Amino acid sequence: MTANGWLQILFYMVALGALGYPLGLVMAKVYSAEITPFERRLRFLGAPERAFARLTGAVKERDQDWKRYGLAVLIFSSVFIVGLYGLERLQSHLFFNPDHLPAVPWHIAFNTAASFVTNTNWQYYAGETTMSYLTQMVGLAVQNFVSAAVGMAVLAAVIRGFARRGEGGLGNFWTDLYRSLVYILLPLALALSVILVSQGVPQTLHGHVVATTVQGAQQSIARGPVASQEAIKQLGTNGGGFFNSNSAVPFENPNGLTNFLEVLSILLIPAAQVFMFGRMVLARRHAFVVFASMFVLFAAGVAVTVPAEQHGSAVLRSAGVNVTASGSQSGGNMSDKEVRFGIANTSLWAVATTDASNGSVNGGVDAMTPAGGGAPLVNIFLGEVVFGGVGSGLYGMFFMILIAVFVAGLMVGRTPEYLGKKIEAREMKIVAVGALFVPTMVLTLTAIAVVSDKGLASVFNHGAHGFTEALYAYTSQGNNNGSAFAGYGGTPFAASFGGVAMLLGRFVPLLAALALGGSLAAKRPAPVSAGTFRTDGATFAFLLVGVILLTAGLMVLPALTLGPIVEGLS
Amino acid sequence: MIGRLVATSAVVVVLSTLAFGVGYPLLVTGIGQTAFASQANGSLITKDGKVVGSKLVAQEFTGNQWFHERPSGVAYNAAATSFANLGPTSADLATAVHKQLVAVIALEGPYNPGLAAAGVPVDAVTTSGSGIDPDISPAYAALQSHRIAAVSGLPLATVAQLIKKNTDGRSLGFFGEPGVNVLKLNLALAKAEGH
Numbered sequence: 001m002t003a004n005g006w007l008q009i010l011f012y013m014v015a016l017g018a019l020g021y022p023l024g025l026v027m028a029k030v031y032s033a034e035i036t037p038f039e040r041r042l043r044f045l046g047a048p049e050r051a052f053a054r055l056t057g058a059v060k061e062r063d064q065d066w067k068r069y070g071l072a073v074l075i076f077s078s079v080f081i082v083g084l085y086g087l088e089r090l091q092s093h094l095f096f097n098p099d100h101l102p103a104v105p106w107h108i109a110f111n112t113a114a115s116f117v118t119n120t121n122w123q124y125y126a127g128e129t130t131m132s133y134l135t136q137m138v139g140l141a142v143q144n145f146v147s148a149a150v151g152m153a154v155l156a157a158v159i160r161g162f163a164r165r166g167e168g169g170l171g172n173f174w175t176d177l178y179r180s181l182v183y184i185l186l187p188l189a190l191a192l193s194v195i196l197v198s199q200g201v202p203q204t205l206h207g208h209v210v211a212t213t214v215q216g217a218q219q220s221i222a223r224g225p226v227a228s229q230e231a232i233k234q235l236g237t238n239g240g241g242f243f244n245s246n247s248a249v250p251f252e253n254p255n256g257l258t259n260f261l262e263v264l265s266i267l268l269i270p271a272a273q274v275f276m277f278g279r280m281v282l283a284r285r286h287a288f289v290v291f292a293s294m295f296v297l298f299a300a301g302v303a304v305t306v307p308a309e310q311h312g313s314a315v316l317r318s319a320g321v322n323v324t325a326s327g328s329q330s331g332g333n334m335s336d337k338e339v340r341f342g343i344a345n346t347s348l349w350a351v352a353t354t355d356a357s358n359g360s361v362n363g364g365v366d367a368m369t370p371a372g373g374g375a376p377l378v379n380i381f382l383g384e385v386v387f388g389g390v391g392s393g394l395y396g397m398f399f400m401i402l403i404a405v406f407v408a409g410l411m412v413g414r415t416p417e418y419l420g421k422k423i424e425a426r427e428m429k430i431v432a433v434g435a436l437f438v439p440t441m442v443l444t445l446t447a448i449a450v451v452s453d454k455g456l457a458s459v460f461n462h463g464a465h466g467f468t469e470a471l472y473a474y475t476s477q478g479n480n481n482g483s484a485f486a487g488y489g490g491t492p493f494a495a496s497f498g499g500v501a502m503l504l505g506r507f508v509p510l511l512a513a514l515a516l517g518g519s520l521a522a523k524r525p526a527p528v529s530a531g532t533f534r535t536d537g538a539t540f541a542f543l544l545v546g547v548i549l550l551t552a553g554l555m556v557l558p559a560l561t562l563g564p565i566v567e568g569l570s
Numbered sequence: 571m572i573g574r575l576v577a578t579s580a581v582v583v584v585l586s587t588l589a590f591g592v593g594y595p596l597l598v599t600g601i602g603q604t605a606f607a608s609q610a611n612g613s614l615i616t617k618d619g620k621v622v623g624s625k626l627v628a629q630e631f632t633g634n635q636w637f638h639e640r641p642s643g644v645a646y647n648a649a650a651t652s653f654a655n656l657g658p659t660s661a662d663l664a665t666a667v668h669k670q671l672v673a674v675i676a677l678e679g680p681y682n683p684g685l686a687a688a689g690v691p692v693d694a695v696t697t698s699g700s701g702i703d704p705d706i707s708p709a710y711a712a713l714q715s716h717r718i719a720a721v722s723g724l725p726l727a728t729v730a731q732l733i734k735k736n737t738d739g740r741s742l743g744f745f746g747e748p749g750v751n752v753l754k755l756n757l758a759l760a761k762a763e764g765h
Contacts, residue, residue, distance in 0.1 A: 076575075193598045214753070229595075319664070337699055366656070
């Protein structure tokens with residue numbers, strides 16, 4: 001690969017830290033303020049927030065305990081799911097349905113409602129032919145903001161629990177939700193979408209335009225309000241594209257600059273949240289260590305994917321075409337990739353999107369080389385704690401951190417401590433649920449799906465590849481990623497199973513994280529002594545990376561053996 | 571308590587739907603249509619008052635006298651983008667690549683004596699991610715320039731100049747990879763030929 005390609009990747013990594021750090025500090029301020037704006041000069045923002053607080057009762061109940069907080073999350077999400085389901089089922093009777101689409105079938109409607117409310121954006125349907133404009137716009141698109149904000153709010157609450165010193169709750173859900181939406185997501189999305197429009201991403205309420213091509217053919221060109229959706233789908237780790245080919249389509253991603261901004265947006269908020277955490281718990285060095293651990297796993301993915309893609313696929317090499325990078329072509333495995341992005345930028349995106357729970361792509365993943373496509377797959381199996389989804393990534397990481405602290409405590413024979421607080425049996429039980437529930441559920445559902453007749457009806461390919469399809473489908477849905485392995489079908493069985501996987505995969509770890517925050521909030525920090533295991537050095541980073549790899553590896557290796565590994569050997 | 575939470579949730583659902591489902595996209599539309607009208611409407615190219623295409627969407631070019639686009643998995647349908655989704659070792663991919671390679675060598679070979687597979691850039695035989703990639707690599711444009719010069723009668727240097735003018739470099743000189751915009755190039759070519 002050319003030096004410029006590596007420079008672009010390096011620049012990306014530097015920019016992620018350089019922009020994530022200040023954003024994290026701003027976010028720490030946003031979530032720490034009382035019900036008045038966080039900056040004197042922004043006082044004019046106070047009136048709408050106070051009105052919202054009066055409306056939701058946040059004025060009276062500023063500090064909820066973890067159960068109250070969790071209950072508010074659950075009820076709010078349930079109401080949204082019911083509303084979305086109803087909208088999909090009734091769309092044929094409602095307005096703004098120019099193509100006269102019928103009601104969405106019940107199983108697809110359920111799966112889709114669960115999918116968007118849980119920030120998964122798994123799609124068992126083709127948007128253009130299933131969902132009316134009304135459903136897309138006031139139903140699904142809104143969840144790009146709201147589901148992301150719910151994850152961000154919960155993270156802020158958990159961190160608050162870590163920071164409390166023996167008294168108080170986790171804050172108020174409605175206040176955190178409002179601040180995530182209005183002070184963080186909305187300004188970033190507005191700024192990004194205007195830049196995207198300036199670079200050529202359409203933003204119009206008009207539909208197709210028919211061109212008469214140079215050679216006289218008719219070409220129908222699809223347009224729409226693309227930029228506004230593109231911005232939030234990247235920032236909120238959502239991933240559902242306006243067009244089928246997602247961010248590979250020039251109208252979603254017209255040039256190198258937009259590509260850089262979009263792939264940066266995938267990891268920007270999750271990276272910033274690590275620094276926000278450091279500021280809120282007053283453990284800056286520890287936050288840097290956590291960031292470094294995530295960064296190492298991210299960089300490892302890039303280091304595997306880029307050279308593999310640059311080398312080219314078996315088919316292209318045996319055809320003998322020129323795959324060598326030079327000043328006049330990027331070379332490599334250009335199948336399902338765009339010229340303006342080339343190898344470096346497409347590979348970088350594939351790794352970033354699977355580290356976060358995004359699922360958007362700027363090139364075809366199926367066409368990637370075995371090693372190049374393998375790294376993104378491994379990323380999803382790691383449970384998306386390498387930066388991860390907005391909010392959910394870092395609170396998932398807390399489970400891993402506590403396991404690492406616990407293991408270290410066992411090794412040195414002391415009661416483990418984290419941020420000065422003793423970690424005891426209750427916390428470790430919660431951590432076990434948080435860390436192990438999703439992989440266990442994924443394996444169970446996959447097992448049921450491949451031994452039952454109804455489950456087998458959803459599998460497209462036979463043999464080991466079919467097993468991989470099912471495994472990938474439940475892994476992606478259970479981890480709220482949403483990227484799909486082509487072929488696994490939306491039968492009523494698969495769609496409702498998948499819907500359940502998404503709901504449990506979202507809310508069980510979420511509640512476990514809140515419970516952990518609540519449990520730690522009630523503890524007073526003990527003074528640091530010589531025997532305290534330090535969580536702000538390279539040793540801890542090493543331990544943490546090891547725990548992540550081992551926990552995920554032991555869970556999924558046996559299943560991988562039955563799927564991709566058998567496939568590779570046969 | 572639960573009843574009150576449900577009522578609060580319902581109100582917040584309505585408010586957020588109005589703000590993010592209606593207000594936000596309309597605000598971006600307003601700004602975009604005011605400040606960047608051409609881009610916001612799809613970067614359309616018009617000739618004699620008629621839309622001939624978009625700068626950002628590939629269209630099919632056949633025949634000897636035009637620069638060709640990359641192969642498309644969706645027949646350049648800009649209303650149904652799709653990946654080809656052929657695996658890296660699949661027999662279907664091998665067949666498709668081979669077929670395209672033979673076609674490229676048959677088309678360009680007469681103007682590039684001794685052209686073999688090793689002289690064909692990889693983007694010439696692979697489908698793009700969107701199926702409507704508007705660019706080809708400078709290497710593929712250079713390969714086609716010999717045919718264009720011979721067929722149009724323009725000097726090779728003039729054709730090279732046209733390619734250079736219609737090459738979108740890296741954004742800000744750094745981001746992405748350079749690509750030659752085929753639609754813009756062909757329109758410039760037609761103009762140079764005096765059509």
